[in-house]
Amino acid sequence: MPKFDKRAGNVLVWVLLLSAPYWMPAVGSYVELGSHVVVFALAAMALNFLLGYTGVLSFGHAAYFGLGAYGTALTIKYLVPSTPVGMLVGILLGTAAAAVIGPLIVRLRGVYFAMCTIAFGQVFYYIGFQWFSLTGGDDGVSAWHRMPLDLGFTSIDILNNPKAFYYFVLFVFAICVGLMAFLLRSPFGRTLIAIRENERRARFLGIPVDRHIWMSWVISCFFVSVAGTLFALMNNFVDPRALRWDQSGTFVIMAVLGGMRSFWGPLIGSAIYLVLQDYISSHTENWMSFIGLFFVLIVLFFPRGVLGLVRRKVVT
């Protein structure tokens, strides 16, 4: 019975995502918000790979998200005006940075790990902020835009057609999510869950825990930098705020809001968060207070998230 439920859930998610551009305008929304939700869902799911499935709290994922975004923006602006090449550079940049930082922090645990990820994350914020000649400092990298996809026999105009861009984002999202699901089902993924459940026992079983956490960290940062490249392409612009620690907090709250222990949780969290933010920021200037209040309320009254709550209802 639970297996059937899971499959039905998967089908429902994909049907909703695939048909989004057609029903979103009908409920008073717009397609760009859909792209936004999918991009942030990918980032939050990538974070959840580490947070929910390996049990390691990172509060610095914005750095790798932002590096992906900057890599893409700078490549398209200065080197090669091509969307796929820009994405590739962005992803490589984000993943390489994570791979280098990883060994410094994988020995740490708990709050200490979180604190070091925050602090290292800020390094890239300062670089983005201060390297004015390359990154434009606080003004960000502008005066470039994503390029239509050239497939040889035809070209897809993702620049001017929001629907085409949404499906492009969804396509990348699908590949990444499929990969993540595959990894989590593999013996490697099971090992990560074992580490989350009981690190000491996993160590006694001969699992090299630090190396697995490092791998999980790099994989997670890889996916978050993919989300970062999509973020840059979506806005045709990137500035240091994409790298800042409050961005990391947004990813974490999305994962918590949707439900950390479930695969699709972060997607739901992302949708709720962004729709709410969109609504609040169009109604009041003090949206920061409301977002802050939202954080506080979720932590105090809703720590298991939407899917956690649903699951508990089903069980009882």
Place this chain on the structure above:
Amino acid sequence: MTLLLFNVFNGLIIGAFYALMALGLSLILNLSGVINFAHGGFLAIGGYLAYTLIPYLGFWGALVASPFLVACIGIAVERVLIRPLYGRDPLYSLLLTFGLAFMIEDGTRFIWGAQSLPYLIPNWLAAPLSSEYFFLTGYRVFMIVLVAIAVLGLFLILNYTRLGLRIRAGTLDLETVSVLGVNVRVLRNLNFGLGIYLAGLAGVLAVGMLGLEPNVGDNLIMPSFIAIIVGGLGSLPGTLIGGLLIGVASGVTSVYFPSASEAVMYVMMAAVLIVRPRGLFGEEGRF
């Protein structure tokens, strides 16, 4: 030479800010395992309260009253919002204080406005003490002395009062302290207040040093984290030294490579984590 001295001194002053912030953060982290993201927000409240109180109480009155009021706010916040989170994943207290930081920043902007406020310090403190060493203004010397007194006071409290003894014992083994009949809830509450008091004090000093903006704490909180990591988790002297060290290091670097003055802190942090992951004075196996 004067330039170098000037920058070392500047680094020492900014390091004193880092150290005050980091000591408060460290107190709370050690006893309760909470990373208080809102610490910078409490600093801002301290500064703005002092700014509001100075016309009524004068500078000295505000210097006494404002950190105390901020500590009271901190105690109330701990009681209502943070207490329910003890014993849960540290993720939740992080997220909560994170949201709180947003609310405080936006709240101060709402009440006091977004533009930065001018310095308000007594004239005789603002004047340079010597014409050769123009950077030695009375206020800066006064600040260093005050921070030294505050730090000394903190160590006296921790070493020679019952409360301090309990805080130190609780840092090592909270369960045993609880079993011995100490009310751990009250202990954590007061400890939180003590940490926030230091943030408030830093805030008042910031009025005359850094100027006031709603996000004044933002630039101080990251270096404070680094100070804790460099100094070592669980060690307050380590935190103090870490704060001064990174302050002076970034001050000295700004003489030679101005744009690297922030990067040098992170380089130091990376170096410490490679060579000695527990920090310079941290205990083995604490995390």
